[in-house]
Amino acid sequence: MKILLIGAAGKLGTAVNAALTARGHEVLAAGRSSGDLRYDIADPAQTSALYDRVGPVDAVASAAGDVPYKPVVDMAPENYEAAFRGKVLSQIELVRQGVSRIAERGSFTLITGVLCRDPIPTSSAAAMANGAVEAFVRAAAIEIAPQRINAISPTVFTESLAKYGDFFPGVPPVDLAQVAQAYVRSIEGAHTGRIYELS
Known part of the structure; x- marks a missing residue:
């Protein structure tokens, strides 16, 4: 398959790129500041x-998806707007504009995360954004068939525990390789409207 991968140079994107390439797919790597294709999907x-x-x-x-982290009392309206643009609207636009540009039975795989179901302090914007993307996936799935859409919703990465582990006390981490396989499942499988929760 010919697959457009957004955020291909990030920690997760690198793992997804490797998993897809290893399975013989042609991956087009895109990113805001790195990758073969430099575009800001926000x-x-x-x-x-x-x-x-x-x-x-x-x-x-x-x-890919950027959100700010601050206590609710320190958040300003523009912080929530930035979270919406950076993670929600950006991915919605990938789908909205992409429906007419992907194969008849092609697929979209978006990224959310554990914080919409198990939030931590300072994560209100991330929780909002992740929840919005998951709701969109379920709704879009019933409209775009036979094209498919799913979301990957991992917890903290094992490879990121040194940096973020203190924010997720007692939360089982997930290996990047396992998250990458969820992308493979979404892209090569038959499911639609699914949220693949990885924890």
Whole structure:
């Protein structure tokens, strides 16, 4: 398959890229500041330009999304707006604009995360964004068939425990390789409207 991967140079994107490439897929690596294709998907116009550049693809996978972390009392409206643009609207636009640009039975795989079901202090924006993406996936799945859409919702990565482990006390981590296999399952499988929870 020809797969457009957003956030391909990040920690998760690198693992997903390796897993897909190992299975013989052609991966088009895109990112805001790295990768073969430099586009900021938080800007709908750049999403459109990215699709114009790559042409038809079989699948689109996202491993990127920016959200701020602050206590609720320190959050400003623009912080929540940034979370919406950075993780929700950016991925919605990948789907909205991509429906006419991927294969008839192609797929979208988006990224959410554990914080919408098991939040930590300072994570209200991330929880909001993840929950919104998951709700969108369930709704979009009933409209875009036979194209498919799923989301990957991992907990903290084992490889990131040194940096983030203190924020997730007692929470079992998940290996990046396992998360990458969930992307493979979403892209190569038959499910739609699924949230693959990994913990």
